[in-house]
Amino acid sequence: MKHLLYSIASFVIALMIWQLLILLGDFDSALFPNPWHVAQALAETISNGTLLEGIAASLYRFAVGYLVSAVAGVLLGLLLGNVNVLFRLSNPVIQLIRPIAPVAWMPFIVLLMGIGDTPAIVIIFLAGFFPVLLTTARAVHTVDDIYLKVARNYGITKFSTIFQITLPAIFPQIANSLHIALGTSWIFLVSGEMVGTQSGLGFMIIDARNNMRTDILLATMLVIGVIGFILDLLIGKFEKKVLKHYGIH
Amino acid sequence: MAYINVKNISKDYSRREANGKCNTIHVLKDVSFEIEKGEFVCLLGFSGCGKSTILNLLAGFETPSSGSVEIDGREVTKPSTRYITIFQHYGLLPWKTVQKNVELGMEILSLSKKDRAVRAQHYIELVGLKGLEEQFPSQLSGGQQQRVAIARSLAVNPDILFMDEPFGALDPVIRNKLQNDLLKIVSEQKKTVVFVTHDIEEAVYLADRIFLMKSDPGHLEKIYDIKIPHPRNRNTDDFGQYRKFIYNKLFSIQEGKPEYII
Numbered sequence: 001m002k003h004l005l006y007s008i009a010s011f012v013i014a015l016m017i018w019q020l021l022i023l024l025g026d027f028d029s030a031l032f033p034n035p036w037h038v039a040q041a042l043a044e045t046i047s048n049g050t051l052l053e054g055i056a057a058s059l060y061r062f063a064v065g066y067l068v069s070a071v072a073g074v075l076l077g078l079l080l081g082n083v084n085v086l087f088r089l090s091n092p093v094i095q096l097i098r099p100i101a102p103v104a105w106m107p108f109i110v111l112l113m114g115i116g117d118t119p120a121i122v123i124i125f126l127a128g129f130f131p132v133l134l135t136t137a138r139a140v141h142t143v144d145d146i147y148l149k150v151a152r153n154y155g156i157t158k159f160s161t162i163f164q165i166t167l168p169a170i171f172p173q174i175a176n177s178l179h180i181a182l183g184t185s186w187i188f189l190v191s192g193e194m195v196g197t198q199s200g201l202g203f204m205i206i207d208a209r210n211n212m213r214t215d216i217l218l219a220t221m222l223v224i225g226v227i228g229f230i231l232d233l234l235i236g237k238f239e240k241k242v243l244k245h246y247g248i249h
Numbered sequence: 250m251a252y253i254n255v256k257n258i259s260k261d262y263s264r265r266e267a268n269g270k271c272n273t274i275h276v277l278k279d280v281s282f283e284i285e286k287g288e289f290v291c292l293l294g295f296s297g298c299g300k301s302t303i304l305n306l307l308a309g310f311e312t313p314s315s316g317s318v319e320i321d322g323r324e325v326t327k328p329s330t331r332y333i334t335i336f337q338h339y340g341l342l343p344w345k346t347v348q349k350n351v352e353l354g355m356e357i358l359s360l361s362k363k364d365r366a367v368r369a370q371h372y373i374e375l376v377g378l379k380g381l382e383e384q385f386p387s388q389l390s391g392g393q394q395q396r397v398a399i400a401r402s403l404a405v406n407p408d409i410l411f412m413d414e415p416f417g418a419l420d421p422v423i424r425n426k427l428q429n430d431l432l433k434i435v436s437e438q439k440k441t442v443v444f445v446t447h448d449i450e451e452a453v454y455l456a457d458r459i460f461l462m463k464s465d466p467g468h469l470e471k472i473y474d475i476k477i478p479h480p481r482n483r484n485t486d487d488f489g490q491y492r493k494f495i496y497n498k499l500f501s502i503q504e505g506k507p508e509y510i511i
Binding site for chain 1: 308310327328329330333334336338340342344353354356357405
């Protein structure tokens with residue numbers, strides 16, 4: 001309850017500062033719209049359907065890119081974590097590729113694959129894949145020796161041990177990396193859509209800028225924030241459930 | 250030949266020191282002993298005497314640097330469901346329910362799903378946890394968790410139980426209760442038990458024979474028979490004398506009276 005009150009107060013204060021800036025500063029109202037105009041723009045994009053269309057396009061790309069990065073990151077991470085030779089062979093290259101911002105890949109991917117869904121999906125994939133991969137590979141080595149002894153004692157095969165013992169044992173760490181990857185993926189989705197696509201929330205921002213509709217621009221930004229917040233909330237719930245299940249509070 | 254036959258085993262580890270040099274640590278030096286089927290043996294000693302290392306070698310988790318371990322006439326090279334280890338921290342899988350934890354060991358036995366469940370149920374009842382099948386380990390007390398681990402091991406019907414300070418993390422009342430239940434179960438099911446502990450009273454209470462171990466390097470100092478009939482009572486003179494005697498041996502206190510027990 002107290003938490004809710006603080007949240008409401010936080011937004012009210014932010015809106016007041018926003019309105020205050022407009023009152024005090026000498027901005028062109030077309031360039032810096034007030035909250036009310038942004039709300040109207042939001043209603044406009046909802047009623048003409050462009051917002052929902054954009055959200056649908058973005059969420060679709062996000063779902064595909066994120067799921068592929070999560071599944072590939074976990075599976076390859078398990079492989080690298082269990083086969084030390086592979087880890088040592090691939091780690092140097094991974095460390096070199098990882099600091100390259102996913103957006104830097106954009107021109108290359110657009111030239112290679114053309115604009116459309118693919119570049120945005122690839123960006124999301126790149127944003128999520130490496131953190132999940134490396135966390136999983138490293139976490140494999142943190143599995144309590146006692147679990148592995150139990151598996152050996154009861155004659156569980158090596159392959160079966162990976163999925164029956166290792167994967168569940170490190171799942172709290174994986175869940176945490178999935179949580180972080182979700183946030184970065186969502187951030188990069190928007191930047192991916194700003195250059196590589198003709199639809200989606202990122203495109204709506206570019207489109208609003210081209211049409212000098214700063215009210216739509218800010219409304220879209222708010223929507224991006226709200227969706228990111230909801231996604232984070234959902235995966236946070238999921239993570240909490242996982243940790244509770246494991247007896248980690 | 251004896252059931253468990255350990256001949257001249259040593260175990261060395263090499264450890265890299267801070268200055269980069271490799272150092273060899275002798276954890277265990279030239280240990281030999283025999284254990285008969287159905288015996289309850291306690292390995293007693295301070296930390297660092299190599300008692301857990303012996304257990305790891307017997308269980309096949311590690312191989313000796315020299316010497317050999319034979320169980321039932323066969324050299325031990327890897328773990329087997331014929332001899333199950335029970336750990337101090339239980340080794341339960343926190344993501345599985347009690348029922349599923351107990352069923353874990355049965356996976357390589359070719360049993361139907363139903364047979365597995367029935368068998369798990371039987372052993373869960375045997376260790377006194379009926380009604381807790383769907384709980385997760387984190388919802389149980391330490392004593393209950395160790396009961397689950399015992400049920401899990403019994404469910405694969407092993408010949409030997411290796412127990413590595415299994416009750417070390419439990420409070421005294423629970424520990425005594427588990428000791429009694431363990432004695433009852435292993436005598437009924439005719440299991441051979443090798444039990445590691447640093448608790449003198451626990452060793453005297455449980456063991457047919459106590460293997461006293463000392464460190465630097467870890468070795469078997471001496472073997473003592475505990476000739477008190479079961480059920481034992483901690484408050485009898487007999488028990489007290491054994492406890493005192495083992496205590497003095499463990500702490501290398503010279504005994505004034507040579508005509509002591511044994």
